[in-house]
Amino acid sequence: xxxxxxxxxxxxxxxxxxxxxxxxxxxxxxxxxxxxxxxxxxxxxxxxxxxxxxxxxxxxxxxxxxxxxxxxxxxxxxxxxxxxxxxxxxxxxxxxxxxxxxxxxxxxxxxxxxxxxxxxxxxxxxxxxxxxxxxxxxxxxxxxxxxxxxxxxxxxxxxxxxxxxxxxxxxxxxxxxxxxxxxxxxxxxxxxxxxxxxxxxxxxxxxxxxxxxxxxxxxxxxxxxxxxxxxxxxxxxxxxxxxxxxxxxxxxxx
Amino acid sequence: xxxxxxxxxxxxxxxxxxxxxxxxxxxxxxxxxxxxxxxxxxxxxxxxxxxxxxxxxxxxxxxxxxxxxxxxxxxxxxxxxxxxxxxxxxxxxxxxxxxxxxxxxxxxxxxxxxxxxxxxxxxxxxxxxxxxxxxxxxxxxxxxxxxxxxxxxxxxxxxxxxxxxxxxxxxxxxxxxxxxxxxxxxxxxxxxxxxxxxxxxxxxxxxxxxxxxxxxxxxxxxxxxxxxxxxxxxxxxxxxxxxxxxxxxxxx
Numbered sequence: 001x002x003x004x005x006x007x008x009x010x011x012x013x014x015x016x017x018x019x020x021x022x023x024x025x026x027x028x029x030x031x032x033x034x035x036x037x038x039x040x041x042x043x044x045x046x047x048x049x050x051x052x053x054x055x056x057x058x059x060x061x062x063x064x065x066x067x068x069x070x071x072x073x074x075x076x077x078x079x080x081x082x083x084x085x086x087x088x089x090x091x092x093x094x095x096x097x098x099x100x101x102x103x104x105x106x107x108x109x110x111x112x113x114x115x116x117x118x119x120x121x122x123x124x125x126x127x128x129x130x131x132x133x134x135x136x137x138x139x140x141x142x143x144x145x146x147x148x149x150x151x152x153x154x155x156x157x158x159x160x161x162x163x164x165x166x167x168x169x170x171x172x173x174x175x176x177x178x179x180x181x182x183x184x185x186x187x188x189x190x191x192x193x194x195x196x197x198x199x200x201x202x203x204x205x206x207x208x209x210x211x212x213x214x215x216x217x218x219x220x221x222x223x224x225x226x227x228x229x230x231x232x233x234x235x236x237x238x239x240x241x242x243x244x245x246x247x248x249x250x251x252x253x254x
Numbered sequence: 255x256x257x258x259x260x261x262x263x264x265x266x267x268x269x270x271x272x273x274x275x276x277x278x279x280x281x282x283x284x285x286x287x288x289x290x291x292x293x294x295x296x297x298x299x300x301x302x303x304x305x306x307x308x309x310x311x312x313x314x315x316x317x318x319x320x321x322x323x324x325x326x327x328x329x330x331x332x333x334x335x336x337x338x339x340x341x342x343x344x345x346x347x348x349x350x351x352x353x354x355x356x357x358x359x360x361x362x363x364x365x366x367x368x369x370x371x372x373x374x375x376x377x378x379x380x381x382x383x384x385x386x387x388x389x390x391x392x393x394x395x396x397x398x399x400x401x402x403x404x405x406x407x408x409x410x411x412x413x414x415x416x417x418x419x420x421x422x423x424x425x426x427x428x429x430x431x432x433x434x435x436x437x438x439x440x441x442x443x444x445x446x447x448x449x450x451x452x453x454x455x456x457x458x459x460x461x462x463x464x465x466x467x468x469x470x471x472x473x474x475x476x477x478x479x480x481x482x483x484x485x486x487x488x489x490x491x492x493x494x495x496x497x498x499x500x501x502x503x504x505x506x
Contacts, residue, residue, distance in 0.1 A: 147339040154312040154337040155408060157360045165359070169347045246347045246388040 033213040044216040045223055056224050058201040059190055062118055066125020067186040071179055074133025082141045099131050103192055111197040121193030128189045129182035136178030140171025176240045187229040262288040267320035269306055280306040282469035295447045295455040298465030304448045308414045312337035324412055336408035338401060340416040344389040350400050351385040357408035375403050395426035412444045452498050456491055457484050464501050474501050
């Protein structure tokens, strides 16, 4: 019953919004190159599905690659910063500084350095995706109490065992929170990368369609992009649930 | 007691901490000994340094002055004792059974064997059927028992238990006291036990060391001469309790 409501509630809300949108556009007689109706967008989505999918594959690869690089780099940095106070002092201000630079400003440079292919987009995605992972994973590695660490030490645990059996599992919940934020940021990063310079991908398609006043196609590309983001997010949630089984309350008994 | 004498020997131990520019003397020339297989309880005002003493005995921090030896005086190192910290240290991502075998895992003993051993203890002490539960799914009393099982499964001769029965309702507490006594008499460990509860101290221990307010030193060394098994409601216990309380008030 509860699950049914969980699924139905957002769908109903979405349909209501679309209905208002649809009637408003028709009522005010807005031209479709300003704001197309939802029905028109859906129509464009399905009639151009093959083309959209081809661009989507390109963009999805960029997102995945950027997410993977950003996630790994973020986690490794968090561990390095945690274990080395000198690295922490050296790196932390730089990590924060890196987030103050607008990605739009460096994206053109990345195109110059890396060409028009997959890499500059993945790099932009990784550059903004790694930050929440560093911050969250650092918090997670610090999560175990002094008592827990002392318990391990009193049992003769090595530093490696304390990391592997205590800090790493303790950091997983916050690591996953960081990764989930990183998925959405990777989508943004890949799109920005494509806007700056590309000859394929959903971001490229958006710019092209916009120039041709095909706003319905712009929206269709946005829809596809959102679906890609959801796919990545959903996949991550499945992995999270598997790995963090203990956080699901009342799994056994009670 | 078939062993050559080793026991626990603490001699003139001092410990101070610098905290925020302020020096706190936690222990001031504290000395005592405890024989193998005996139960010694440390009792004293809160914050008097009992935990510091246990941490020194667990080999986690060195004393500033004085010596500590457990068993063979030549070999004082980490890993001769099993320490149960005061606060809950169960790992929430491990099932009850996997929490229990933590020490074996750290010592790289075969996992299957450790699990089988733990299962036996679970059955023995009323946790059977809860092996696959996560700590958050267990009641307070069960969590305490699990933490104790984990401590026993470290296979150390000396157990350092820092208020293992604190924060429990009276009934659970009484049950766990009986449970601890039965385990102790069965496995014959040397126990150093911290509590705030005078009755608990008298019910369980061979000896009670009354510590003074910080910096802690041994104020009174009381041998509990009540015969075992002891009765919570006995007149002798009540009398001794009265005397001990008076001592404690004097220690303030």
